[in-house]
Amino acid sequence: MGLVHAWRMQKLVSEARAAHARGDRTFTAGFDIDPAARVPMRKIRKEIDLIVDAVEAIGWxxxxxxxxxxxxxxGFVRAR
Structure with a gap:
């Protein structure tokens, strides 16, 4: 995992925590895929799993x- 990826994940988790603390009922996360690069579906699924695991740990x-x-x-909804 590169430094840019770690920074983006940290920012995403911070935004998810802030939305949860504000009492938001929904939260949306996402990422873009470079159309010029041939990204295997396996890597895309791995990225989805990383995001879901990180955000669900907060309470989504x-x-x-x-x-x-x-x-x-x-898309996430408030779990608790």
Missing amino acids: KCVQVQPFLHSVDI
């Missing part, structure tokens, strides 16, 4: 994963 529940062209949106 993953309810949908929606791929759209060269991006992936992951």
Whole structure:
């Protein structure tokens, strides 16, 4: 995992914590896929799993994963 990836994950987790603390009922996370790079589906699924695991640990529940062209949106609802 590179430094940029670690920074983005840290920022995502921070945003998820802030939304949970504010009392938001939903939270959306996502990432873009470089269309010029041939990214295997295995790596995309691994990234989805990393995000879901990190955000669910805060108190969110993953309810949908929606791929759209060269991006992936992951929807969460408040679990507790």
